[in-house]
Amino acid sequence: MSYRHMGLLGMLLLAGGWMPVAAGAEAPMSKDALFDLVPETPAERPKPAGAPEAVPASRDELFALEPAAAKPAAAKEEAALPASKEALFDEPAKVSAPEKAAAAVAPAQRLQGFIQAETAGTLADPEHWSKAMVRLELGTQGRLAQGMKWKLSGRVDYNAIYDLDDFYQAQVRDDQRLEFQVRETYLDFTAGDWDWRLGRQHIVWGELVGMFVADVVSAKDLREFILPDFQVLRIPQWAARAEYFKEDFHAEVVWIPFPSYDEIGKPKNFLAPGGGADFYAYPLPIPAVILGDDKPSKGLNHGNFGVRLTQLTNGWDFSGFYYTSMNGSPTFYQFTPGTLTPRHDRIWQLGGTLAKDFRDVVLKAEAVYTDGRRFNLTNVVAPDPAGGVVEQNTLDWAVGLDFNPSSEIRVNTQFFQRYFFDHNPNIIPDRAENGVSLLVNRKLPDNWAVEALLVHSLNRQDWMLRPKASWGFRPNWKLTFGLDLFNGPVTGLFGQYDQQDRAYAEMRYDF
Numbered sequence: 001m002s003y004r005h006m007g008l009l010g011m012l013l014l015a016g017g018w019m020p021v022a023a024g025a026e027a028p029m030s031k032d033a034l035f036d037l038v039p040e041t042p043a044e045r046p047k048p049a050g051a052p053e054a055v056p057a058s059r060d061e062l063f064a065l066e067p068a069a070a071k072p073a074a075a076k077e078e079a080a081l082p083a084s085k086e087a088l089f090d091e092p093a094k095v096s097a098p099e100k101a102a103a104a105v106a107p108a109q110r111l112q113g114f115i116q117a118e119t120a121g122t123l124a125d126p127e128h129w130s131k132a133m134v135r136l137e138l139g140t141q142g143r144l145a146q147g148m149k150w151k152l153s154g155r156v157d158y159n160a161i162y163d164l165d166d167f168y169q170a171q172v173r174d175d176q177r178l179e180f181q182v183r184e185t186y187l188d189f190t191a192g193d194w195d196w197r198l199g200r201q202h203i204v205w206g207e208l209v210g211m212f213v214a215d216v217v218s219a220k221d222l223r224e225f226i227l228p229d230f231q232v233l234r235i236p237q238w239a240a241r242a243e244y245f246k247e248d249f250h251a252e253v254v255w256i257p258f259p260s261y262d263e264i265g266k267p268k269n270f271l272a273p274g275g276g277a278d279f280y281a282y283p284l285p286i287p288a289v290i291l292g293d294d295k296p297s298k299g300l301n302h303g304n305f306g307v308r309l310t311q312l313t314n315g316w317d318f319s320g321f322y323y324t325s326m327n328g329s330p331t332f333y334q335f336t337p338g339t340l341t342p343r344h345d346r347i348w349q350l351g352g353t354l355a356k357d358f359r360d361v362v363l364k365a366e367a368v369y370t371d372g373r374r375f376n377l378t379n380v381v382a383p384d385p386a387g388g389v390v391e392q393n394t395l396d397w398a399v400g401l402d403f404n405p406s407s408e409i410r411v412n413t414q415f416f417q418r419y420f421f422d423h424n425p426n427i428i429p430d431r432a433e434n435g436v437s438l439l440v441n442r443k444l445p446d447n448w449a450v451e452a453l454l455v456h457s458l459n460r461q462d463w464m465l466r467p468k469a470s471w472g473f474r475p476n477w478k479l480t481f482g483l484d485l486f487n488g489p490v491t492g493l494f495g496q497y498d499q500q501d502r503a504y505a506e507m508r509y510d511f
Helices: 031-035 097-102 170-176
Strands: 112-122 128-143 149-159 178-182 185-191 194-201 223-226 237-246 249-258 304-313 316-326 331-336 339-343 346-358 361-371 374-376 389-391 394-406 409-420 432-444 448-457 463-474 477-487 502-510
Touching (some): 331 374
Antiparallel strands (some): 112 128, 149 185, 185 194, 237 249, 331 339, 374 389
16 A cells, blocks of 8 residues: 555545435345345334434435435334344344255346446546446346355446546556446255355445445555545455354355456556556656566465455444454555566454444444554665565554434534554654544535535645536436545645546436
8 A cells, every 4th residue: 555545545425425315215225235236125223212203214314316205103122123134234034944955946136237328527627528438337136046046247337438538547448448348147945044145246345335444355456536426436256154143143254266456447557648547656756667567476375365244233233353464555665766566465344333322323344453564764765675564553443423413404424544563764754643424415406415524634724625416317327526636745635636636427227
């Protein structure tokens, strides 16, 4: 990870990561539902008597773009407790073993997915069009005999701006003009007390939707910084995942033999005309030759492994995990001055999350200790056998509150920090890097909504502001207009993009 990412990128607020919701539709009710192409029908959860109608009824409803519909009051306090592991994790009820054995092979469902068109233009000098994107994601799923289920999905992205404009250099056009991705493609089955999922899948461990503190398993497409939706930004992993449920307890084991890594784009060649990728995170504020991303070879010794345990007790939702992996985000090694090589080192992480609904306010928090991550030194003037980086163990943590002053208004505020143990003074981040975020969303008549998100460093004048307006003009259609504004020093997380202020418009249809 480059030093420009300072203390924030590892737990960065994903502005624009709020998943679009079709007009009149419910927000995703679970982590899997967030990425499933076929809508789920979650189990209804009663609210404590006397709670305001606008309070989220579940921990996943907390981050719905629009306030959830009111739930019926509970007749008894015990009724608020989940009746099963499926209700606890917002999963559809599972059929019994005899029913599975008797089930015939079901045909695949019709194609599900979305089509999205987006245009964007950079406002700062040099002004240029940066996006004329058409994105199509398609998927289908079905059921096999003996309770086995499968899913297939893929996506095609085409950015016509690279055919209409010669602003960008050839390596950027080749990297971002046309792309096909295998999205979630897996097989589900049950063996004894364990539920298995094998294949390409999203594995989301974080509770703070919009932040990457505890979401350590996901790979990310950062070629547009943190601006795209979650559904676009996350990259599925080829993994084997086993889950065990017993009452309010949930255990999860993950093995990723061939990991996916963050996509960071292509840098500018400073010796040639044209521009590099708009949001390439240059590790040094000076021109340099940046070689290709040196990703680990495909070997089992470069695989990732993790265990996560979750318990629901008296309304408190706790989880703890251990995860060892090749760092999905690269560190830029400088073995000779002026030449940088992105490389991925092995790290291990120990973390946890919690969530609690206090009627009018929902509290969520996450913390992760990371061992083995490297950061760039600023005082490298000669060939360095260590590559001009230093290992720094860190603690990332964040706490957030979400509440609804009225049925039309939602407010979310968060504080986050990265703390460096045995801090090296020759790296850019301070020993404690602090930041805050504020999101305000308001529903308007005729299916309009306005929203503003501000993320600000408390260590320096480094910030990002994202106002936008959206209109659900027809069922399953949404039109969005917005601005992405950056400000700060050139070594800042947001300030490095202060020449990339942009305006955008997006139209999306979910089917």
